[in-house]
Amino acid sequence: MVRIIGILIGLFFSGWLLVSFGMGAKEYITNPPVETAEHAFHKEAKDVSFTSDGPLGKFDRQQLQRGFQVYKEVCAACHSLRLVAFRNLEEIGYNEDEVKAIAANWPIQTPDVDPATGEMSTRASVAADKLPKPFANDVAAGAANNNAIPPDLSLITKAREGGAPYIYSLLTGYQAPPADLPKANQPGPGLHYNPYFANLNLAMAPPLAAADMVSYSDGTKASIDQMAKDVSAFLIWSAEPKLEERHQAGWAVLAFLLIATILAYLSYRTIWADVKAEKKKKSAEA
Amino acid sequence: MSFPWAKQYTPTTEFGQWMDKQLPLPRFVYNSVGAGYPAPRNLNYMWNFGSMAGLFLVVQIVTGIILAMHYAANATIAFDSVEHIMRDVNSGWMIRYAHANGASFFFIAIYLHIGRGLFYGSYKAPREMLWLLGVVIYLLAMATAFMGYVLPWGQMSFWGAKVITGLFEAIPFIGKPIQELLLGGFAPDNAALNRFFSLHYLLPFVIVGVVIMHIWALHIPGSNNPTGVDVKGPQDTVPFHPYYTAKDGWTIGLALIFFTILMFFLPNALGHADNYIPANPLSTPAHIVPEWYFWPWYAILRAFTFDFLFIPAKLLGVLAMFSAILVWFFLPWLDKSPVRSGSFRPKFKIFFVILVIDVLILGYCGGAPAEEPFVMISQLAAAYYFAHFLIILPLLSRLEKPEPLPTSITESVTGKPLTTAS
Numbered sequence: 066m067v068r069i070i071g072i073l074i075g076l077f078f079s080g081w082l083l084v085s086f087g088m089g090a091k092e093y094i095t096n097p098p099v100e101t102a103e104h105a106f107h108k109e110a111k112d113v114s115f116t117s118d119g120p121l122g123k124f125d126r127q128q129l130q131r132g133f134q135v136y137k138e139v140c141a142a143c144h145s146l147r148l149v150a151f152r153n154l155e156e157i158g159y160n161e162d163e164v165k166a167i168a169a170n171w172p173i174q175t176p177d178v179d180p181a182t183g184e185m186s187t188r189a190s191v192a193a194d195k196l197p198k199p200f201a202n203d204v205a206a207g208a209a210n211n212n213a214i215p216p217d218l219s220l221i222t223k224a225r226e227g228g229a230p231y232i233y234s235l236l237t238g239y240q241a242p243p244a245d246l247p248k249a250n251q252p253g254p255g256l257h258y259n260p261y262f263a264n265l266n267l268a269m270a271p272p273l274a275a276a277d278m279v280s281y282s283d284g285t286k287a288s289i290d291q292m293a294k295d296v297s298a299f300l301i302w303s304a305e306p307k308l309e310e311r312h313q314a315g316w317a318v319l320a321f322l323l324i325a326t327i328l329a330y331l332s333y334r335t336i337w338a339d340v341k342a343e344k345k346k347k348s349a350e351a
Numbered sequence: 352m353s354f355p356w357a358k359q360y361t362p363t364t365e366f367g368q369w370m371d372k373q374l375p376l377p378r379f380v381y382n383s384v385g386a387g388y389p390a391p392r393n394l395n396y397m398w399n400f401g402s403m404a405g406l407f408l409v410v411q412i413v414t415g416i417i418l419a420m421h422y423a424a425n426a427t428i429a430f431d432s433v434e435h436i437m438r439d440v441n442s443g444w445m446i447r448y449a450h451a452n453g454a455s456f457f458f459i460a461i462y463l464h465i466g467r468g469l470f471y472g473s474y475k476a477p478r479e480m481l482w483l484l485g486v487v488i489y490l491l492a493m494a495t496a497f498m499g500y501v502l503p504w505g506q507m508s509f510w511g512a513k514v515i516t517g518l519f520e521a522i523p524f525i526g527k528p529i530q531e532l533l534l535g536g537f538a539p540d541n542a543a544l545n546r547f548f549s550l551h552y553l554l555p556f557v558i559v560g561v562v563i564m565h566i567w568a569l570h571i572p573g574s575n576n577p578t579g580v581d582v583k584g585p586q587d588t589v590p591f592h593p594y595y596t597a598k599d600g601w602t603i604g605l606a607l608i609f610f611t612i613l614m615f616f617l618p619n620a621l622g623h624a625d626n627y628i629p630a631n632p633l634s635t636p637a638h639i640v641p642e643w644y645f646w647p648w649y650a651i652l653r654a655f656t657f658d659f660l661f662i663p664a665k666l667l668g669v670l671a672m673f674s675a676i677l678v679w680f681f682l683p684w685l686d687k688s689p690v691r692s693g694s695f696r697p698k699f700k701i702f703f704v705i706l707v708i709d710v711l712i713l714g715y716c717g718g719a720p721a722e723e724p725f726v727m728i729s730q731l732a733a734a735y736y737f738a739h740f741l742i743i744l745p746l747l748s749r750l751e752k753p754e755p756l757p758t759s760i761t762e763s764v765t766g767k768p769l770t771t772a773s
Binding site: 067068071072074075076078079080081082083084085086088089090093098119120148153216219220223224225226228263304306307310311312314315318319322323325326329330332333336337340343344 | 392604615637659667735738764
């Protein structure tokens with residue numbers, strides 16, 4: 066009885082799936098799907114490497130500081146970095162006094178309550194504060210940016226398919242729209258063509274428009290490419306500040322497990338030796 | 352374990368004897384995983400994944416309890432509390448990555464464990480109850496994993512919760528009230544997050560309870576084995592400890608090595624980038640996909656694209672998706688072949704290989720965007736899935752002529768017949 070009911074249900078599901086397949090296939094052949102311009106013109110992220118890549122990867126602190134400088138002088142005007150505190154900057158090589166100075170001189174002040182009046186007010190930041198946001202809220206951010214809210218950058222290299230190479234590609238990927246781009250996909254007012262962006266047109270104007278927008282204190286030449294790479298490396302750190310700790314711990318755990326597993330394997334061989342010998346002997350006799 | 356040759360527990364110390372009279376816990380351990388549990392001597396490495404799934408269940412419970420100490424189940428701060436764990440809690444990043452990737456390893460182990468049972472006929476008499484409890488564990492694990500993925504309150508958490516609870520909407524009349532009951536509202540929000548957190552903490556302990564019954568049910572008939580032939584005498588078995596504790600032990604080391612590589616060097620490889628964006632009810636991600644271990648079922652859900660008479664396609668998809676797993680409950684009565692092990696069933700073997708490939712194809716399609724040709728491929732693959740369990744297996748048990756079975760486990764291992772009478 067179970068089997069008869071089962072066969073009937075099976076015939077229904079499998080049968081209807083095959084009928085659906087047939088109808089879908091007919092539609093597919095008579096009316097094949099057209100490739101969208103978003104798909105045809107979209108480019109995969111450029112091949113770019115960072116010192117933090119791979120299981121042995123470590124941050125290049127000099128590069129992180131350069132990237133932080135780019136964030137501070139270029140990106141921070143519109144993009145928040147709300148999960149990073151000033152004190153975290155010690156992890157990329159600034160000392161305590163430098164961090165205090167960076168916090169105190171940050172162009173945007175930290176919102177607070179005036180201790181004398183109780184009114185909402187702002188004050189200079191201290192090391193324990195998170196980096197203040199450039200806009201008071203999303204409405205203000207949208208209003209100032211043609212209704213496109215600049216995303217927070219704290220986790221951006223983990224929150225986008227393609228990671229840091231995608232961020233680098235986006236920053237260096239602005240170009241004139243190709244001649245054969247369909248009219249519907251031409252950048253409208255306030256939009257900028259960038260084939261690395263999923264729908265090809267981006268509200269953000271090219272942020273790294275010219276070389277030497279920042280002047281690096283370590284003498285590195287601030288080409289557009291260099292600035293894009295540095296800020297991408299910095300954003301890997303902001304998204305995954307424990308990356309080096311993770312890699313180090315991984316190797317230690319791996320070394321321990323390798324030794325433990327080899328020992329466990331050897332004891333397994335020893336324990337099973339009599340059973341295996343019996344098996345061998347008997348199969349040799351047979 | 353009631354084999355007459357099983358070693359009896361005899362406490363040697365005075366304390367041991369006192370303990371045995373008052374609370375025979377050492378006797379219990381001895382008889383369940385000690386020298387007092389004789390197991391077939393020919394178990395291959397496919398028999399290692401049960402204990403491995405158990406290990407990862409423990410990993411999940413331990414890491415989960417620690418995460419719950421730092422996590423805040425409130426829609427406004429849940430996302431940031433996870434980032435607080437990643438950045439400010441001592442070794443919090445390690446605990447969280449272990450928990451996120453431990454779920455995947457639990458499902459890898461459980462899928463291989465289920466596959467082992469399917470091939471070697473471990474669901475057949477006298478182990479039907481053992482199999483049914485296993486399916487219950489799998490269903491509970493799916494519910495637990497789904498609710499756990501909602502807790503970080505990222506984009507995929509929110510939209511995954513919306514899509515999955517939205518499935519209940521397809522049920523006529525009572526669907527909408529069920530969905531609202533599950534969510535505690537009309538859409539996923541704080542109420543949903545809170546009850547998911549509560550249930551995500553509860554269900555693993557329910558799983559532990561069912562696992563205990565699962566192991567209990569295992570110890571009544573004892574383990575199946577690669578020949579599928581019953582244990583006939585003491586020569587067919589070895590004591591569980593030290594033989595299988597040692598074998599399980601070293602493969603657990605191997606599994607932990609793979610786990611370490613994933614969680615320390617590729618911790619986000621199995622996750623989804625969108626879940627690092629805070630939940631936003633006003634912005635739908637381009638592709639909403641569940642975690643990889645749900646992909647085959649997700650493909651079956653999306654394979655139904657046409658209404659059948661008055662039944663809408665969405666309801667058909669939901670019914671089919673649940674049926675695809677519920678069919679396992681009837682498996683012992685659908686496959687009536689008296690031979691357990693697939694090794695001695697020449698035709699079953701071929702269909703089993705097709706089923707494995709079929710489920711992998713379904714999984715690939717379930718992770719792909721809902722576009723052609725993936726929908727057409729998943730329609731064919733889903734058709735085979737149902738045909739395999741509901742049509743092929745019942746007919747095969749009638750039509751197939753199995754190969755001759757070895758008379759005993761010992762004979763299959765050594766080539767010599769079993770000498771002692773059982």
